[in-house]
Structure formats: structure tokens, C-alpha cells
Amino acid sequence: MGGKDVKLGTMKALILVGGYGTRLRPLTLSRPKPLVEFANKPMLMHQIEALLEAGVTQVVLAVSYRAEQMESELRAETDKLGITLIFSHETEPLGTAGPLALAKDILACGDEPFFVLNSDVICDFPFKEMVDFHKAHGKEGTIVVTKVEEPSKYGVVVYSDQGRIEKFVEKPTEFVSNKINAGMYIFNPSIMKRIELRPMSIEKEVFPCMANEAELFAYELQGFWMDVGQPKDFITGTSLYLKSVREKNPSMLYTGPGAVGNSLVDPTAVIGANCRIGPNVTIGPGVVIEDGVCVKRCTILRDATIKSHSWLDSCIVGWKCVVGRWVRLENVTVLGEDVIVKDEIYINGGKVLPHKAISDSVPEPQIIM
Amino acid sequence: MLVKAVILIGGNQKGTRFRPLSLDLPKPLFAVAGFPIIQHHIEACVQIPFLKEIIILGYYAVSEMSQFVLDMVQLYKINIRYLQEFEPLGTAGGLYHFRDQIRCGNPDFFFVLNGDVCADFPLTEMLEFHKTHGEKQKAIVTLMATEATRQQSLIYGCIVENKENNTLEHYVEKPSTFISTLINCGVYIFSPEVFHQMANVFNKKQMDFYNVENGSSIEREALYLEKEILMPLAGTGKALVYQTIKWWSQLKTPGAAIYANRHYLNLFRERRPERLAKSVQPTIIGDVYIHATANVHPTAVLGPNVSIGAHATIGYGTRIKESIVLAHSRILDHSLVLYSIIGANSEIGCWTRVEGTPCDPNPDKPFAKMENAPLFNEEGKLNPSITILGNNVTIPSEVIVRNSIVLPHKELTRSYNNEIIL
Numbered sequence: 001m002g003g004k005d006v007k008l009g010t011m012k013a014l015i016l017v018g019g020y021g022t023r024l025r026p027l028t029l030s031r032p033k034p035l036v037e038f039a040n041k042p043m044l045m046h047q048i049e050a051l052l053e054a055g056v057t058q059v060v061l062a063v064s065y066r067a068e069q070m071e072s073e074l075r076a077e078t079d080k081l082g083i084t085l086i087f088s089h090e091t092e093p094l095g096t097a098g099p100l101a102l103a104k105d106i107l108a109c110g111d112e113p114f115f116v117l118n119s120d121v122i123c124d125f126p127f128k129e130m131v132d133f134h135k136a137h138g139k140e141g142t143i144v145v146t147k148v149e150e151p152s153k154y155g156v157v158v159y160s161d162q163g164r165i166e167k168f169v170e171k172p173t174e175f176v177s178n179k180i181n182a183g184m185y186i187f188n189p190s191i192m193k194r195i196e197l198r199p200m201s202i203e204k205e206v207f208p209c210m211a212n213e214a215e216l217f218a219y220e221l222q223g224f225w226m227d228v229g230q231p232k233d234f235i236t237g238t239s240l241y242l243k244s245v246r247e248k249n250p251s252m253l254y255t256g257p258g259a260v261g262n263s264l265v266d267p268t269a270v271i272g273a274n275c276r277i278g279p280n281v282t283i284g285p286g287v288v289i290e291d292g293v294c295v296k297r298c299t300i301l302r303d304a305t306i307k308s309h310s311w312l313d314s315c316i317v318g319w320k321c322v323v324g325r326w327v328r329l330e331n332v333t334v335l336g337e338d339v340i341v342k343d344e345i346y347i348n349g350g351k352v353l354p355h356k357a358i359s360d361s362v363p364e365p366q367i368i369m
Numbered sequence: 370m371l372v373k374a375v376i377l378i379g380g381n382q383k384g385t386r387f388r389p390l391s392l393d394l395p396k397p398l399f400a401v402a403g404f405p406i407i408q409h410h411i412e413a414c415v416q417i418p419f420l421k422e423i424i425i426l427g428y429y430a431v432s433e434m435s436q437f438v439l440d441m442v443q444l445y446k447i448n449i450r451y452l453q454e455f456e457p458l459g460t461a462g463g464l465y466h467f468r469d470q471i472r473c474g475n476p477d478f479f480f481v482l483n484g485d486v487c488a489d490f491p492l493t494e495m496l497e498f499h500k501t502h503g504e505k506q507k508a509i510v511t512l513m514a515t516e517a518t519r520q521q522s523l524i525y526g527c528i529v530e531n532k533e534n535n536t537l538e539h540y541v542e543k544p545s546t547f548i549s550t551l552i553n554c555g556v557y558i559f560s561p562e563v564f565h566q567m568a569n570v571f572n573k574k575q576m577d578f579y580n581v582e583n584g585s586s587i588e589r590e591a592l593y594l595e596k597e598i599l600m601p602l603a604g605t606g607k608a609l610v611y612q613t614i615k616w617w618s619q620l621k622t623p624g625a626a627i628y629a630n631r632h633y634l635n636l637f638r639e640r641r642p643e644r645l646a647k648s649v650q651p652t653i654i655g656d657v658y659i660h661a662t663a664n665v666h667p668t669a670v671l672g673p674n675v676s677i678g679a680h681a682t683i684g685y686g687t688r689i690k691e692s693i694v695l696a697h698s699r700i701l702d703h704s705l706v707l708y709s710i711i712g713a714n715s716e717i718g719c720w721t722r723v724e725g726t727p728c729d730p731n732p733d734k735p736f737a738k739m740e741n742a743p744l745f746n747e748e749g750k751l752n753p754s755i756t757i758l759g760n761n762v763t764i765p766s767e768v769i770v771r772n773s774i775v776l777p778h779k780e781l782t783r784s785y786n787n788e789i790i791l
Binding site: 274291292294308309311313325326328330344346361363 | 685686687688690702703705707719720722724767769771786
């Protein structure tokens with residue numbers, strides 16, 4: 001019987017894209033965050049492709065900023081994939097719950113549950129498993145939880161052995177649990193009666209009530225999870241993602257000269273002689289890596305150039321950047337779009353705004369405007 | 370006519386600011402622009418007409434200096450001797466003690482050069498000056514002087530000159546208030562009469578020693594040139610001042626060695642261009658000295674102001690700038706060395722960055738000298754300066770060593786910034 005599949009096929013998803021992406025500046029000064037390429041694919045496309053694979057064909061993007069640019073860039077991709085993309089444009093920021101109300105007509109028009117995702121989340125998306133779990137408990141909402149090492153930085157979820165959520169503790173001062181809200185949910189349309197069309201926080205104003213009424217369940221995520229909304233986590237998330245690629249699809253990884261560990265290199269990128277690429281490097285289309293370059297734990301975005309004998313560790317190099325010869329970049333240095341770093345420069349933890357030319361070393365973490 | 374030259378080089382207890390480079394090797398033998406510091410002095414002396422002998426006076430053990438002296442004699446084909454003081458005798462005590470050696474052969478004049486200065490020594494001109502001006506006044510000494518800034522003059526010996534007859538009016542060593550912008554370069558021409566002055570001072574000191582009960586015998590025979598010989602001569606007309614505008618600097622710290630490296634290489638370009646490297650592979654920028662036995666990869670880019678010592682190995686795709694690399698060192702692929710001194714037999718791994726901060730004179734002030742900053746600032750932190758690796762230091766690959774000083778025989782395992790590594 002195709003019951004379940006049919007159900008999935010008509011399920012919808014809401015992705016909370018939100019606003020300015022300030023934590024991922026300076027990259028997001030040039031492009032909206034969902035379009036920044038994570039592992040050589042726009043962040044949003046990782047989620048959309050996973051949703052598509054789980055049978056979702058209608059995705060609503062709740063955006064409050066740069067909707068037109070995203071729309072035009074994503075249109076081509078999504079048409080190709082056969083997925084319908086609907087933009088729900090917030091004229092004022094509606095928080096984490098408000099956007100659901102704004103998209104009510106689409107999300108709650110039937111009686112199947114719908115997905116809600118935080119756009120910064122990268123993991124082994126378990127959409128099919130989430131649906132099964134949700135149907136099994138039959139209550140109003142399912143929250144995906146994941147285990148982290150430092151739960152006090154996040155909101156911690158406390159739930160029973162069956163998964164029924166008892167309470168949330170925001171940034172606990174003592175150890176409560178190591179499971180946190182992973183930013184992925186399934187809700188029944190009945191949740192709409194809890195949400196008004198105004199700035200509303202789903203964590204603070206909706207979930208506690210649902211928990212008290214025993215309507216909220218926790219699905220434990222297996223595998224890696226990362227909120228890649230800031231550079232340090234973007235880099236760590238890339239390493240986790242590449243590890244997952246090694247397990248699922250190792251032929252995609254780079255095996256050319258100088259390969260170390262897991263790396264992803266676009267076929268149009270050019271890599272010189274005597275380089276060392278990896279571990280945990282992603283190199284985008286049109287990138288040129290000259291001779292004798294060592295790149296580790298970095299993301300090199302489209303059309304950037306890294307000149308000879310440079311050494312990069314834990315950095316993000318923005319689109320069209322030119323990094324000179326004998327340059328040393330380390331410690332989560334992020335170069336915005338079209339930055340030029342002159343020969344022999346050292347940058348330690350620098351965040352460089354777009355179109356800047358750097359001709360002096362930055363030995364201590366700093367923002368370069 | 371017969372002229373001699375004496376080079377004063379002190380000993381191990383002096384020149385401690387040159388550590389760690391002076392821990393394994395006498396400071397005067399440290400190579401700047403490819404040649405030991407006092408070889409530059411010797412080369413300048415050898416140009417003096419009628420120069421018959423060079424005497425090197427110091428407190429180092431003879432065994433530490435003998436090979437160098439032999440090499441110099443071979444090279445310049447002139448009498449050169451090293452005489453060791455039996456105990457530290459101060460800046461003039463050695464001259465007095467070895468007066469017979471200096472006087473033998475009856476030299477008309479003798480130069481005295483301080484071993485810890487570096488300069489474009491104008492010795493022939495100075496000799497001319499002393500002969501012509503000194504004749505009338507029966508001058509005993511001519512001091513070489515140069516301009517400094519008001520503020521910096523306070524750390525040198527300050528000279529007040531009578532401009533009409535070029536005589537020394539007044540002399541104060543390291544005054545506490547401003548005296549004059551004209552400073553003592555530590556280069557002198559003496560007439561042998563100066564030994565009479567010295568004898569007077571020496572004998573008086575010996576009398577004092579015997580007259581005072583429990584007189585300390587330490588420094589009993591020490592004599593101080595500036596305080597006990599020059600200062601009393603000020604105002605007598607017997608001491609002349611020769612002012613030069615040529616390059617001159619003290620060479621007390623490793624930072625000064627990098628500064629001197631640049632200037633001596635620059636002088637080679639004028640006087641001895643055959644010593645500088647000129648090639649397409651490796652790529653040479655500006656003034657670079659490469660010892661004939663050094664092994665430099667054709668893809669390396671060297672300069673400006675780089676000296677590479679004997680049997681050094683410079684690897685594929687390396688970049689060296691404003692630095693001194695001593696003998697038998699190895700710098701591996703893709704690494705960058707900037708404003709640093711790499712000690713003998715050291716090794717730097719691949720993709721490593723060794724970087725220092727220059728302490729150049731203020732370019733906005735005429736006659737400014739090198740900054741002589743203390744090792745630590747007011748907060749007790751190391752002042753950024755040239756990075757120095759002592760002998761036999763190993764630096765792993767892919768790290769950065771910045772503004773740090775590494776003592777000899779140390780093996781690093783990580784990056785360092787602004788530290789002294791024991």
C-alpha cells in the first residue's frame with residue numbers, strides 16, 4: 001500500500017531562513033546565507049535535496065531579507081529538481097514561530113503534518129524516520145534532538161524514555177542533559193492555533209505549553225549534527241560532513257596528487273604540483289591552487305586563487321579572493337568576497353570584509369574593514 | 370711611515386645582549402653579511418696606507434680566536450695577532466698593558482677600533498685629518514664622531530667640538546641631560562705619546578691602591594679610555610674631533626646585526642659587487658650574499674638583505690628576506706624567513722614561518738640611530754624584535770615562530786609568539 005509514500009509525497013516543509021546572517025559575516029555581506037556554499041553546494045540545497053529524497057515536493061522559505069536574490073538563484077536549481085519553492089516574505093521579523101502563521105495557508109491546508117527546519121542545520125537528515133516516529137506517537141509535535149559536548153551553550157531538552165518531552169532548560173547553569181534541540185521539527189496543522197501572526201518565539205512561547213500538555217516528543221538524531229551559522233562551526237561541520245561522505249559515497253572524495261584525508265574538490269578546480277590538500281578541505285569551482293600550497297580544514301569558495309607556497313589552516317576563503325605567495329592563514333580566518341592578500345602576509349583569526357586588499361600582517365584576531 | 374691598528378673585542382662577560390648568538394661563539398666572530406664582524410674592521414684597516422700590523426685585543430681565550438686569526442693572515446697577507454688580556458682591563462687597560470707590542474717598530478700612529486661598532490670606516494681620511502691638523506697642535510688623539518638625535522645622544526659618549534680648530538672641548542659619557550648631538554663612534558687614532566698619559570693615570574691608580582687599606586685588587590690594572598684618558602684631554606687642544614657622515618652604528622644586539630647586515634651588503638654593492646649573488650635561479654632581489662658552498666634551490670626567492678652561510682641548504686619554494694642564515698642550516702620547502710637570524714646547524718621544516726620585527730632607526734629623524742629598546746617592556750612582556758634561533762635549533766613543519774628568541778640546541782614542537790624559549 002502506498003499510504004505512507006502518498007502521505008510523504010504531499011508533505012510540505014518550512015525552512016526558517018530568516019534574516020541577515022550576521023554571524024556568518026563577512027561572507028553574508030556578499031550573498032544571503034542559504035546561498036553560501038557548504039561542501040560545494042548552497043547550504044539550502046543540502047536541506048532541499050534531502051527533503052526531496054524524502055518525498056517532499058513543496059518547500060516554503062520563510063525569509064526576511066534579500067528574497068529576490070535567493071528566488072532568482074534558486075529557481076533554476078529547484079526547477080531542475082522538480083520541487084516547488086514558495087517564498088514567504090516577512091516584512092517584519094517574525095521570530096521562530098511567526099513564520100508558521102504567515103505560511104499557514106500552505107502548510108495547514110491539508111491534515112498531513114509538515115516539517116519545519118532551521119536553515120543553519122547540517123546533518124544526515126532523517127526525514128523518513130522522523131515521520132515514522134511522529135506517526136507512532138500520534139501527538140502534535142516532534143522535535144529532533146541531538147547529543148552535544150557543551151549543552152550549556154544551547155537549549156537543553158529533558159524527555160522521558162518514551163520520548164515525551166517534559167521541559168526545556170535554556171543555557172543551563174548546571175548539567176541537566178546533553179541533548180539539545182537540533183532545529184528540526186514535525187508538526188500537525190493543529191499547532192497553528194497556538195501561533196499568532198506576530199514576532200513569536202517557538203522555543204519560549206509554544207513548546208513549553210505543548211510539553212505541559214504532553215503533546216511534544218523528542219526524536220534522537222543519529223550521526224553528526226552541526227549548526228553551521230558561524231565560521232568556526234562551519235569549518236567543524238565541514239569535517240563532520242566529509243566524514244559522512246567517506247562512509248556513504250567515498251568516490252566523491254578527492255584522490256588526486258597531495259590528497260590527505262577527506263576532501264571535496266570541484267572538477268573545474270586546478271591544483272598545482274607539490275601541494276598538500278586536506279584533511280577536511282572543500283575546493284569550489286574555478287579555484288586555482290598553485291604549486292606547493294598546503295590547505296587543511298578550509299573551505300575555498302568559487303573562483304578563488306591561492307598562490308604558491310602558501311599555508312592555510314582552518315579558514316574560509318571567499319569567492320574570487322586572491323591569496324598571494326608564502327601567505328600563512330590560520331585560526332578561523334575568513335576572507336570576504338574578492339579580498340586580495342599580498343605575498344608573505346600572515347593572518348591569524350582575521351575577518352576581512354569584501355573587496356579589501358591586505359598588505360600588512362594581522363598577527364592577532366581582528367576584523368579588517 | 371708606519372701605522373698599526375688595534376681592535377678591541379672584550380670578552381664573554383661583555384656583550385651579553387648579543388645572546389643567544391654569543392653563547393656558542395665569540396660575538397666578534399659572528400657573521401654579518403657573510404663575514405665575521407671584525408673581519409669588516411680588518412678589511413677597512415687593510416686599506417690604510419702604510420698599515421703594517423693589526424693587533425686584536427680581548428679577553429677571550431686564545432683558542433677561541435686563533436683559527437680566525439690564522440684565516441685572516443692567510444687572506445690579507447698582513448701581520449695580525451691576537452693578544453689576550455690576563456684579566457678584564459677596561460677599555461684602555463689592554464692598550465696600556467700591551468704598549469710594548471703596540472709601540473714596537475715605532476709606529477707613527479695607531480688606530481684603535483671598538484669591536485662592537487659597525488661602519489663604513491673612513492680610516493684613510495681620518496689619518497689624513499690627524500696628520501694635517503694634529504701636526505700643529507701635537508695632538509695625541511683624534512676621535513671619530515657622528516651626529517645622533519638629541520634624545521639618542523644620551524646613551525652614547527657626547528662630544529662638544531670647537532669648530533674653529535676641531536678640538537675636543539668637552540666629553541661626557543652617557544650624560545643624564547643633553548650635552549651635544551655629536552657622539553663618540555669608538556674609533557680613534559692615537560699618537561704613541563698617549564702612553565705617557567696612560568702611564569700617569571695607571572701609576573696614580575697603583576699609588577691609590579697601596580695607600581688605601583684593604584684596597585680591592587679587582588680591576589687594579591683596569592684603565593678606562595673615555596673617563597680617564599679622553600675626558601682629561603678635553604679642552605687641552607690635544608684631542609681632535611673628526612666628524613663623519615658615513616654610516617655608523619653600534620652593534621650590541623642581534624637586531625643590530627640584521628641592520629648591519631643590510632648596510633654591509635649595501636657597501637659590497639659599491640665596493641665589492643663580486644661578493645653579491647646575481648642569478649636568475651634562485652631569484653635574487655636586492656643585495657644578497659650566498660657562500661660558495663651553500664646549496665640553494667633554483668625556485669627559492671632570496672632578498673633583499675640576506676646572507677647565507679657556508680653549506681647552508683635552502684629548499685624548494687622558500688622565501689628569505691632581511692635575514693642571516695648561518696652555516697650548515699637547513700630551511701625546508703615552502704618556508705618563509707623574515708627579519709630573523711637562523712643559527713648555525715639549525716633546521717626549519719616545511720611550510721613554516723619564522724618572522725621577526727625590525728628595530729630600524731626612525732626614518733623621520735635625520736641622524737637617528739637604531740632603537741636600543743630593552744628586552745622587556747613596562748608590562749614585562751617581550752618587546753617585538755628580530756627572531757633569533759641559536760645554534761642547532763629545530764623548528765617543525767607548518768608552525769609560526771614570531772618575535773621570539775630560541776636558545777641553542779632546542780627542539781620546538783609548536784608555534785611561538787613573543788617568547789624566549791630556554
